Amino acid sequence: MVGSVVVTHGDCDGIISAYLYIKHFMKDMWPSNISVIFTQPWRANLDFMRGYREGADEIVFLDIALSKELVNEIIKVGSNLRKITIVDHHVSSLEFIKQVDSVLKNVKIICEKAQSCPRLMINSLKISPNPYEKLLVDVADVCEGGESSSAEVTKLADVIKLSIARDPGDYDFMNYLLTLLMKGKDMESDDVVRKRYKTAKFILSRLLKVMSENAISYRNLVKISTLSLPESRIFAGLLGVGTTELARMYKSDIILVRGEENKVVVTVRTLDDKALKLCGSIAKLGRGRFGGHAEAASATLPELNLQEVTDLIVGVVSGGEDILQGKRKT
Numbered sequence: 001m002v003g004s005v006v007v008t009h010g011d012c013d014g015i016i017s018a019y020l021y022i023k024h025f026m027k028d029m030w031p032s033n034i035s036v037i038f039t040q041p042w043r044a045n046l047d048f049m050r051g052y053r054e055g056a057d058e059i060v061f062l063d064i065a066l067s068k069e070l071v072n073e074i075i076k077v078g079s080n081l082r083k084i085t086i087v088d089h090h091v092s093s094l095e096f097i098k099q100v101d102s103v104l105k106n107v108k109i110i111c112e113k114a115q116s117c118p119r120l121m122i123n124s125l126k127i128s129p130n131p132y133e134k135l136l137v138d139v140a141d142v143c144e145g146g147e148s149s150s151a152e153v154t155k156l157a158d159v160i161k162l163s164i165a166r167d168p169g170d171y172d173f174m175n176y177l178l179t180l181l182m183k184g185k186d187m188e189s190d191d192v193v194r195k196r197y198k199t200a201k202f203i204l205s206r207l208l209k210v211m212s213e214n215a216i217s218y219r220n221l222v223k224i225s226t227l228s229l230p231e232s233r234i235f236a237g238l239l240g241v242g243t244t245e246l247a248r249m250y251k252s253d254i255i256l257v258r259g260e261e262n263k264v265v266v267t268v269r270t271l272d273d274k275a276l277k278l279c280g281s282i283a284k285l286g287r288g289r290f291g292g293h294a295e296a297a298s299a300t301l302p303e304l305n306l307q308e309v310t311d312l313i314v315g316v317v318s319g320g321e322d323i324l325q326g327k328r329k330t
């Protein structure tokens with residue numbers, strides 16, 4: 001039986017969140033009485049129930065964007081637990097807080113907009129971080145798209161982000177990183193981490209080369225780059241990072257259009273806040289879905305092929321949306 005379950009996001013700031021929380025609030029229980037579950041927001045409700053069924057008396061959610069499904073499960077069985085804690089920095093979670101708070105007495109919710117979840121934790125949980133923890137909070141901010149304050153922060157953010165990027169579902173590796181942190185070991189010099197980082201860095205450099213070579217500048221406003229389905233597979237896990245990197249390299253808006261199984265995915269990074277809007281227009285015209293942040297967003301289009309989507313995007317960026325209506329497959 002496990003005493004406490006920590007459910008955290010399987011990404012850079014999720015790992016750092018789990019480290020900070022366990023170190024400052026559950027140190028005596030680690031490792032034998034805590035089970036850490038890495039998850040994604042869309043399946044956090046399943047992992048919450050897993051912890052519940054395994055007999056946990058306390059469940060902590062970190063960096064998990066709340067969903068209707070998760071909130072429903074929490075409300076259904078939450079009163080049987082001794083304590084539930086939710087700490088999250090995603091704006092989309094705000095609408096659910098009242099609902100949970102009004103039904104359950106044993107829940108503690110800290111939900112505010114912040115660059116990263118660790119940043120929110122430092123600000124709201126009365127943690128006084130040591131210098132290394134301060135560095136990790138800065139790293140989490142950078143992993144979540146923030147500006148870096150030093151070369152040290154940039155490097156460590158790069159190491160964590162890239163070492164997990166190739167296999168974002170490898171939760172054993174995330175647990176490995178968490179253990180390194182808990183034991184106070186240096187991540188950058190760890191052999192397992194370094195090997196993953198180097199491999200990812202090499203593949204990323206190939207991706208940047210391929211993306212640069214086939215990028216077409218459109219009126220000096222935006223570069224559009226395309227990848228076929230096999231290319232997408234080769235570079236899986238690094239496509240978002242690569243698009244961000246390319247936008248930085250060229251100081252230009254970048255649109256990556258790539259083939260995936262039965263769909264085309266569009267990844268947009270813009271220097272100002274128009275990525276989400278752009279993806280909204282693309283998704284609307286192409287009958288797809290879109291989501292993300294103002295400056296980093298994506299759209300998924302199941303009904304069109306690579307060329308049709310590229311044509312559609314050229315139309316959208318040139319403002320000639322109407323011209324493309326006739327081209328659409330119905």
Ligand SMILES: [Mn+2]
Pocket residue numbers: 009011012013014063
């Ligand atoms: Mn996260």
